[in-house]
Amino acid sequence: MSDNAESPTETQKDEPSTPQQPTEDSGMADDKKKIDVLLKAVGDTPIMKTKKWSVEKGRTVQSLSQFISRFLKMEANEQLFIYVNQSFSPSPDQEVGVLFQCFGSDGKLVLHYCKSQAWG
Amino acid sequence: MADDKDVLRDVWFGRIPTCFTLYQDEITEREAEPFYLLLPRMSYLTLVTDKVKKHFLKVMKAEDIEEMWFDFEGTSLKWHYPIGLLFDLHASNTALPWSITVHFKNFPERDLLHCPSNSVIEAHFMSSIKEADALKHKSQVINDMQKKDHKQLWMGLQNVVLCSSDKFDQFWAMNRKLMEYPTEEGGFRYIPFRIYLTMSDRPFIQKLFRPISPDGHTHTLGDLLKEVYPVAIPNDDESKHYQVVIHGIEPLLETPLQWLSEHLSHPDNFLHISVIPAPSD
Numbered sequence: 001m002s003d004n005a006e007s008p009t010e011t012q013k014d015e016p017s018t019p020q021q022p023t024e025d026s027g028m029a030d031d032k033k034k035i036d037v038l039l040k041a042v043g044d045t046p047i048m049k050t051k052k053w054s055v056e057k058g059r060t061v062q063s064l065s066q067f068i069s070r071f072l073k074m075e076a077n078e079q080l081f082i083y084v085n086q087s088f089s090p091s092p093d094q095e096v097g098v099l100f101q102c103f104g105s106d107g108k109l110v111l112h113y114c115k116s117q118a119w120g
Numbered sequence: 121m122a123d124d125k126d127v128l129r130d131v132w133f134g135r136i137p138t139c140f141t142l143y144q145d146e147i148t149e150r151e152a153e154p155f156y157l158l159l160p161r162m163s164y165l166t167l168v169t170d171k172v173k174k175h176f177l178k179v180m181k182a183e184d185i186e187e188m189w190f191d192f193e194g195t196s197l198k199w200h201y202p203i204g205l206l207f208d209l210h211a212s213n214t215a216l217p218w219s220i221t222v223h224f225k226n227f228p229e230r231d232l233l234h235c236p237s238n239s240v241i242e243a244h245f246m247s248s249i250k251e252a253d254a255l256k257h258k259s260q261v262i263n264d265m266q267k268k269d270h271k272q273l274w275m276g277l278q279n280v281v282l283c284s285s286d287k288f289d290q291f292w293a294m295n296r297k298l299m300e301y302p303t304e305e306g307g308f309r310y311i312p313f314r315i316y317l318t319m320s321d322r323p324f325i326q327k328l329f330r331p332i333s334p335d336g337h338t339h340t341l342g343d344l345l346k347e348v349y350p351v352a353i354p355n356d357d358e359s360k361h362y363q364v365v366i367h368g369i370e371p372l373l374e375t376p377l378q379w380l381s382e383h384l385s386h387p388d389n390f391l392h393i394s395v396i397p398a399p400s401d
Contacts, residue, residue: 058322087259088250089243091200092233098326102255102310 033057035100035109039068042083042114046072052108057097061090068113083112083119127383131367132280132288134161136207137217140172140190146224148179156217161204161367162280162387164245165190165197166235176222185224189232192220196231200244202386208365208394209316242274245388249273252312252389253298255328256381261298269294277387291387298389299382306338307331307378313391315349325349331378341380342373352395365394 034054041047048071055064065080074080084090084103100109112118135158142152155175159168166188173188190197192210197220201209211218227234235241249270253262262270276291301308311331314324325348331339345352345364353373354360363370366384385391 084251085254085259087254087263089247090251091244091247093200093323095323098324101327 035097035104036107037064037096037100038108038110040110040112042112042118043116045113045115048072055096057095057100059096060092061094061096061099062092064096064111065092065113074115078115081114081117083114084109086112087119089119124383128292129288131384132162132291133283134204134367135159136161136203139217139219140169140175140222141219142176143191143221143223146176146180146222147184149181150179152176152179159203159207159218160280161202161207163203163277164199164201164241165203165206166199167238167241167278168203168281172222176224180224187224187227187234187236189223189227190220191223192218196228198232199235199241200233202388202392204367204386205316205392205394208368209318209396212363212365212368212394212396213399238278245274245277246270248388248390249298252385255310255312256298256301256308256389258309261300265294265297273387280387295387295389305332306336308381311344311377311381311391312385312389313344313377313381313393315345315393315395317349317395318397329377331376331381339377340373341371341375341377344377345373349395360398362395363398365396366391 034056037053037055039048039051039053048068061082065082069078069080081089084099090099096109103109138157138159140155140157142148142154146152153175155172157169157171159165169188169190177185189199192206195210197206197210207218250259250262253259272290272294276287276294279287279290308331310328313329314326316324327348329339329344329347333339341364342353352362352364354362364373366380371380371384381391
């Protein structure tokens with residue numbers, strides 16, 4: 001995962017005006033391979049020095065969670081909870097690209113992370 | 121509003137006759153007999169297979185038991201997918217009973233999530249409902265519910281394994297709130313759906329899709345597929361290459377998506393749609 005300071009100007013559309021032709025093996029043919037993720041700490045969870053990351057669409061929530069844990073130098077037995085929309089915890093095998101398509105805003109996906117359960 | 125109660129009941133009480141066989145390389149003290157069970161389509165494997173575990177534990181030593189997991193014809197079965205979806209996706213056109221292989225060793229870390237307890241299943245189920253409501257109502261309905269209301273949804277699901285009308289009513293007393301929408305809108309904000317493909321390395325397709333177009337046209341299942349997976353729809357003069365399956369049936373492509381969402385969603389409030397190769401005659 002690379003550190004990305006610039007924000008792309010991809011607009012989030014609800015329904016594409018021209019139907020996209022998916023390819024059978026890869027699902028949807030999208031223009032970009034990476035999406036912007038903004039990480040926000042909840043409560044007294046340590047704040048990441050770098051909050052904005054450019055992440056590959058196919059990366060899973062679990063993979064991202066492990067990355068944050070390592071970055072924050074968390075203990076092996078410490079849990080990390082990830083939230084979308086400050087309301088639900090996505091499944092660990094969920095792809096960030098899908099979350100971005102459904103819950104992204106202003107060209108990025110905002111994810112809250114917490115060492116304890118914040119929103120149940 | 122959800123009206124067609126009969127459809128809701130048929131979906132709720134759907135069952136799949138299943139035969140569980142112990143993997144041949146598991147170490148047993150005596151021969152293990154297969155175990156037969158009617159699995160509820162609406163539930164999750166790890167929630168309803170305690171009996172299976174107990175059955176095979178009778179012929180195994182405790183030290184040979186690790187976390188139980190299942191496969192069908194070499195495909196590891198994800199416990200966090202609803203049972204009905206797993207069957208439609210992997211075993212639709214095979215003979216009944218569904219033959220599942222049971223394992224207690226060599227957990228496939230790359231394919232499956234661990235399921236150490238029922239609270240993990242509950243957390244996953246509630247998160248799915250919350251995600252669905254984020255799409256349908258900007259989370260307003262689920263956030264207005266109290267903790268005990270959430271518990272009622274979970275209790276309802278746990279009890280789906282019982283063939284009891286009370287449990288259906290218990291679940292739907294709460295779930296019907298999640299199926300409402302402002303009359304002037306004509307439907308939910310977006311439809312919670314996932315389309316699963318057998319021939320893809322991607323887990324599923326999930327996108328924002330409205331039940332009503334900006335000019336008031338009611339979107340159908342066919343409209344959804346045309347938008348996100350047009351390969352599934354045959355051309356007029358072509359024979360059908362794919363089946364689009366929900367709860368073991370192929371709904372007409374003209375069916376309104378809003379109606380499907382209200383009546384054929386799983387208890388997690390998602391429409392789980394399987395696109396599988398049509399059987400060649």
